[in-house]
Amino acid sequence: MRQVPNAEIITIGDELLYGQVVDTNSAFMGQELGKLGIRVRQITSVSDRAAEIVLALDAARERADVVLITGGLGPTKDDLTKHILTEYFRSELVLHEPSLRDVEGIFARFNRPMLQVNRQQAYLPAACTPIRNAVGTAPGMWFEDREVVFVSMPGVPFEMKRMMTDIVLPKLKEHFHTAPIEHLVVQTVGLGESFLAEKIADWEDNLPPNFKLAYLPNLGAVRLRLTATDDGLPDLRGRLEAHLPLLRERLGDYIFAVGEVSLEAAVGQLLVERNLTIGTAESCTGGYLAHKLTSVAGSSRYFLGGILAYHNDIKIKQLGVSTETLATHGAVSEATVCEMAEGARRHLGVDVALATSGIAGPDGGTPEKPVGTICIAYADAHQTISKQFSFDRGRQLNVEYTTTTILNLLRQSLPK
Amino acid sequence: MRQVPNAEIITIGDELLYGQVVDTNSAFMGQELGKLGIRVRQITSVSDRAAEIVLALDAARERADVVLITGGLGPTKDDLTKHILTEYFRSELVLHEPSLRDVEGIFARFNRPMLQVNRQQAYLPAACTPIRNAVGTAPGMWFEDREVVFVSMPGVPFEMKRMMTDIVLPKLKEHFHTAPIEHLVVQTVGLGESFLAEKIADWEDNLPPNFKLAYLPNLGAVRLRLTATDDGLPDLRGRLEAHLPLLRERLGDYIFAVGEVSLEAAVGQLLVERNLTIGTAESCTGGYLAHKLTSVAGSSRYFLGGILAYHNDIKIKQLGVSTETLATHGAVSEATVCEMAEGARRHLGVDVALATSGIAGPDGGTPEKPVGTICIAYADAHQTISKQFSFDRGRQLNVEYTTTTILNLLRQSLPK
Numbered sequence: 090m091r092q093v094p095n096a097e098i099i100t101i102g103d104e105l106l107y108g109q110v111v112d113t114n115s116a117f118m119g120q121e122l123g124k125l126g127i128r129v130r131q132i133t134s135v136s137d138r139a140a141e142i143v144l145a146l147d148a149a150r151e152r153a154d155v156v157l158i159t160g161g162l163g164p165t166k167d168d169l170t171k172h173i174l175t176e177y178f179r180s181e182l183v184l185h186e187p188s189l190r191d192v193e194g195i196f197a198r199f200n201r202p203m204l205q206v207n208r209q210q211a212y213l214p215a216a217c218t219p220i221r222n223a224v225g226t227a228p229g230m231w232f233e234d235r236e237v238v239f240v241s242m243p244g245v246p247f248e249m250k251r252m253m254t255d256i257v258l259p260k261l262k263e264h265f266h267t268a269p270i271e272h273l274v275v276q277t278v279g280l281g282e283s284f285l286a287e288k289i290a291d292w293e294d295n296l297p298p299n300f301k302l303a304y305l306p307n308l309g310a311v312r313l314r315l316t317a318t319d320d321g322l323p324d325l326r327g328r329l330e331a332h333l334p335l336l337r338e339r340l341g342d343y344i345f346a347v348g349e350v351s352l353e354a355a356v357g358q359l360l361v362e363r364n365l366t367i368g369t370a371e372s373c374t375g376g377y378l379a380h381k382l383t384s385v386a387g388s389s390r391y392f393l394g395g396i397l398a399y400h401n402d403i404k405i406k407q408l409g410v411s412t413e414t415l416a417t418h419g420a421v422s423e424a425t426v427c428e429m430a431e432g433a434r435r436h437l438g439v440d441v442a443l444a445t446s447g448i449a450g451p452d453g454g455t456p457e458k459p460v461g462t463i464c465i466a467y468a469d470a471h472q473t474i475s476k477q478f479s480f481d482r483g484r485q486l487n488v489e490y491t492t493t494t495i496l497n498l499l500r501q502s503l504p505k
Numbered sequence: 506m507r508q509v510p511n512a513e514i515i516t517i518g519d520e521l522l523y524g525q526v527v528d529t530n531s532a533f534m535g536q537e538l539g540k541l542g543i544r545v546r547q548i549t550s551v552s553d554r555a556a557e558i559v560l561a562l563d564a565a566r567e568r569a570d571v572v573l574i575t576g577g578l579g580p581t582k583d584d585l586t587k588h589i590l591t592e593y594f595r596s597e598l599v600l601h602e603p604s605l606r607d608v609e610g611i612f613a614r615f616n617r618p619m620l621q622v623n624r625q626q627a628y629l630p631a632a633c634t635p636i637r638n639a640v641g642t643a644p645g646m647w648f649e650d651r652e653v654v655f656v657s658m659p660g661v662p663f664e665m666k667r668m669m670t671d672i673v674l675p676k677l678k679e680h681f682h683t684a685p686i687e688h689l690v691v692q693t694v695g696l697g698e699s700f701l702a703e704k705i706a707d708w709e710d711n712l713p714p715n716f717k718l719a720y721l722p723n724l725g726a727v728r729l730r731l732t733a734t735d736d737g738l739p740d741l742r743g744r745l746e747a748h749l750p751l752l753r754e755r756l757g758d759y760i761f762a763v764g765e766v767s768l769e770a771a772v773g774q775l776l777v778e779r780n781l782t783i784g785t786a787e788s789c790t791g792g793y794l795a796h797k798l799t800s801v802a803g804s805s806r807y808f809l810g811g812i813l814a815y816h817n818d819i820k821i822k823q824l825g826v827s828t829e830t831l832a833t834h835g836a837v838s839e840a841t842v843c844e845m846a847e848g849a850r851r852h853l854g855v856d857v858a859l860a861t862s863g864i865a866g867p868d869g870g871t872p873e874k875p876v877g878t879i880c881i882a883y884a885d886a887h888q889t890i891s892k893q894f895s896f897d898r899g900r901q902l903n904v905e906y907t908t909t910t911i912l913n914l915l916r917q918s919l920p921k
Binding site: 102103104105106107108109110111112113115116117118119120121123128129130131132133134135136137141145148163164165166167198199201204206207224226245247303305368369371374375376377378379380382383384386387388389392393394395396397398399400402403406407436437438450451452453484485488 | 520521522523524525526527528529531532533534535536537539544545546547548549550551552557561564688690697698699700702703709717718719720721722728730732784785787790791792793794795796798799800802803804805808809810811812813814815816818819822823852853854866867868869895896898899900901902904
């Protein structure tokens with residue numbers, strides 16, 4: 090059984106220490122390294138000061154086989170990382186033609202004049218293997234120095250993620266020939282973490298010692314990640330998947346997918362399979378539900394459109410909700426969301442419609458209908474289903490939770 | 506001039522290194538310490554392993570005057586922090602009666618039976634000053650050891666925040682008699698980081714040595730953060746703000762706000778001031794634009810609703826876009842988004858309407874209109890303005906960038 094390599098992550102930038110930016114890069118890198126079987130031993134965030142960056146590099150190299158560094162590669166004065174690394178590895182900056190062409194290409198594409206500072210971004214330390222930045226002007230750098238790999242990437246999350254996925258992770262896998270590690274992700278929705286844990290407690294207890302289960306809850310949905318590390322025996326993958334049937338037996342319909350599939354992608358797949366179109370009538374979710382549905386590539390095959398009916402006049406005019414229903418039951422009521430969903434089917438000409446209405450907060454609550462009171466409805470040619478529930482964790486989380494809940498209602502209600 | 510105290514933050518937990526949880530605690534602590542004039546020098550995330558926690562403590566105490574620690578205070582086996590600190594400070598656990606009463610109180614409130622493991626949470630090292638946890642079962646701990654302050658708090662964000670605000674921050678302020686530090690945040694949109702930097706290069710060069718500028722770019726918007734540390738002279742705040750007029754002169758209308766204000770909140774404020782209502786007609790942004798507008802608390806005062814016109818039939822039926830325009834110019838064209846915006850004004854009965862249409866990708870591109878071709882329009886009673894641009898960084902970022910761009914178009918186009 091091979092040694093598990095140790096990684097350390099160093100994120101650079103005063104904005105992280107001042108708390109003006111939350112470091113989400115480290116979590117992404119930690120997840121991806123974990124999938125490769127590389128253990129993250131420490132994450133360190135340091136300022137833009139040269140001396141402190143060098144100290145962090147020295148400390149990390151003592152403990153780690155690979156050091157991933159993000160930040161400080163921008164074109165501005167406070168971006169020092171490249172210069173510090175050039176000195177750290179006793180190298181010098183030389184023009185890297187391919188990088189220059191990439192930078193020029195980006196400015197050409199947005200037809201903007203290229204500045205000297207951007208041209209300078211194509212100068213890289215001779216000691217590094219440049220890493221192409223497909224979506225930005227700052228190339229990454231790969232160094233190998235006394236048995237330790239150092240990788241420097243931009244701090245802009247989408248640039249770093251693209252670089253990791255396309256180049257750094259494959260290169261690390263090849264460099265370390267990492268021991269096999271297998272992950273099985275099971276997506277559940279509709280049952281809270283602790284209830285889920287109770288249902289599968291003995292299943293979890295009976296897992297082999299090299300199998301580890303992680304609960305990754307997120308507003309009504311819980312991702313279960315089962316990880317198997319190398320035990321020297323053959324067919325790790327097969328033995329991992331052998332645990333799936335019993336898990337399915339325990340959790341049944343709470344499982345909506347196996348693998349890295351979002352709930353919105355899973356329901357999209359159902360709509361495609363059943364050849365159904367969908368539309369939305371949103372009040373409290375304010376477009377977030379449609380945004381989720383359309384965040385799936387190819388969603389235009391089934392999502393035709395929606396009505397955002399924040400104001401009652403629009404519920405009446407665009408969705409045909411009756412003034413009487415609004416007067417009797419109020420905008421936040423099961424009666425109203427049912428009419429919204431049915432109206433959306435008619436006005437949008439879709440097979441299936443979803444409707445939301447609620448008090449997202451922080452204002453607008455009443456004693457009978459406090460902030461967090463949410464009504465949702467599903468309508469197709471045969472039935473209209475509505476639900477009312479209460480959830481208050483602040484405006485944004487209320488909207489996200491409502492969206493998860495109604496997507497699950499859709500999943501469970503679609504004609505088989 | 507007083508010395509600025511150095512702080513270090515240590516967050517403990519395997520879930521942080523695996524990337525299963527994003528460390529948001531550090532950002533909060535960094536912000537709050539910054540307001541006190543305490544500089545965060547390093548943030549370190551380590552695993553639940555005793556040896557690695559002790560190494561982090563040793564390293565931090567060498568550099569810092571205060572070390573804030575979160576995590577590992579729960580009731581379960583893998584929560585080691587309290588025991589490690591007890592040993593680290595050569596102390597022993599003793600029952601802390603007030604903490605026991607707090608824990609008992611919490612279980613009484615939720616009338617749940619209190620378990621032995623919870624009772625044990627009231628045992629604290631004799632060497633610490635206990636810190637009350639008003640909203641959870643794990644008390645915090647304050648240690649002073651050879652000139653360094655160590656504070657241990659729970660990792661649960663709302664427990665940590667409450668403890669910081671109520672007890673830790675006031676205690677730190679009193680302990681360090683901290684020197685002032687001032688931040689000025691200027692929000693810009695519409696100009697890239699490097700162009701911005703060029704426009705203010707000499708302004709930046711002329712800043713006093715204790716003033717530091719940081720660029721925080723995010724898809725078409727750049728936050729500028731000017732930080733002034735104590736130089737012993739009076740009125741640091743006033744001297745910081747004295748640099749604002751020249752910055753405004755240089756950047757003019759690219760500045761949309763001073764302070765922590767989002768672009769959607771800033772345009773919302775403009776709509777309120779001018780007493781205008783707004784609606785949306787979205788194609789490629791798929792509801793994200795409306796989501797942004799409605800993510801602002803109180804947005805129902807000006808946002809009435811919208812039409813999500815993904816399918817052309819809905820552009821025609823719900824927005825009155827002419828079939829001829831669609832046939833001649835296509836759905837992704839300035840002609841179409843203009844009709845969408847004007848149609849939204851009529852059909853929704855709003856003063857101002859925004860419309861988007863584009864090829865978000867990854868599919869749907871053509872030679873003439875590649876993925877990333879985006880058209881946006883603004884319409885009010887007096888004018889309709891449209892723009893076409895190209896931006897391709899993947900579906901989600903295309904949508905976000907389009908949203909930033911059209912919110913900026915709205916900001917610049919609203920009748921004065």
